[in-house]
Amino acid sequence: MLPLVATQALEVIPAMTNRIRVLIAKPGLDGHDRGAKVIARALRDAGMEVIYTGLRQTPEMIAEAALQEDADLVGLSILSGAHMTLVPRVLQQMRQQGLAEIPLVVGGIIPPDDAVALKALGVAEVFGPGTPTTEVIAFVQRAAGARP
């Protein structure tokens, strides 16, 4: 894109408004955040504003952050195997905060059966290892753009 965005203060305002805001969080106890960071960086390079919350977030913290940040989409990275416990609790907390309409996506090591189960619970998409970042970006743009 324009290499000059920052130096054209007035002219670029239209281009700099209405950015997609994505919250990336790591719930639970595993400390492997490389995947989360790679995705955060890819979404940033696609022009999105990525709020990165860091490690060991509780479902309550994630829903609260999604609310305060007015996120258009929430992405969870889980490599601990605890996704069937953590994801339903995040969904529940988000519903409690009135955020049921905000799409939730999950990335990490999720067996296919679990992915089906998570989607049935209300998860918008599940991304396994090796998913090209372009695929994630395209999905996020579609899902977040559809938000009223």
Added chain:
Amino acid sequence: MELAELIIAGDRRAIARGISLVESQAPAARELVAALYPHAGRAHIVGITGAPGVGKSTLVNALALDYRRRGARVGIVAVDPSSPFSGGAILGDRIRMRDLAGDPGVFVRSMASRGNLGGLARATVDAVTVLDAAGFETILVETVGAGQAEVEIAQAAHTVAVVQVPGMGDDIQAIKAGLLEIADVLVVNKGDQDGADQAVAVLEAMLSLAPPRVGPSGDAWTPPVLKAIATQGAGIAPLAQAIAEHAAYLERSGQGQQNDQARAARELHQAVREALWERFLAQAGSELAAAVQRVRDRQIDPYTAAEQLLRDAEP
């Protein structure tokens, strides 16, 4: 209920949506600011600025905890830079603010600078108005990691804390012309590291050379230099105390009123400039594009071209 009423009532979802709206700079954003403006102006706005990595977010976290212990509700706006290439941003200030989670007396909002170069986003002042109108008594504004010229915070906040760390050595000399001049309070964070006392001494020596800052009443304010270890919460209560003393000084000396007047003038002037620019674009956008080509080809200089465009655009 309308968005503005919900915000004034303290509805957290409405506050979040309201901040997004002012960030969008849509026409409805102006209506929202208009509705909230009479309800704002009660909060004490504290700016936290300093170079990247000095511990601004951690300090904001510790400071907010201290205010919460005293019962004040705290709004936080934390600004991180937008990429000048993609326009995207990684907003990571929440990582250091996890102690504040689950407290309904705290509202944390991350903001991308969106091409603005002064250390804040263009909508930061309006986001502060949203939090102010929602009843947060103290609002902490964390700037992007600032070097020398990111001094916009001095206009947006009542009290500015400039954060430094030990071991910047001669860099302190480089920084002092810009950032240090706007400091109402100076903090040497990571105060357990080698050279902390020396950093304090250097700053105090620098301040002793500065002319005294005298308010309209003749009262002077000398910025205190405080040592802190934000990760441990050490030195935070004295910092909160210094900020409170500065607030009292602003009140007592008449300096606060003078600052408010200057702030109002600047905000109004900026609004006029932007409105004029938008009107001009609507009227003469295509002529402007043509003139850009002529300037590029050196058929005309920018000043003469501007005069011509403005003359033609007049009603």
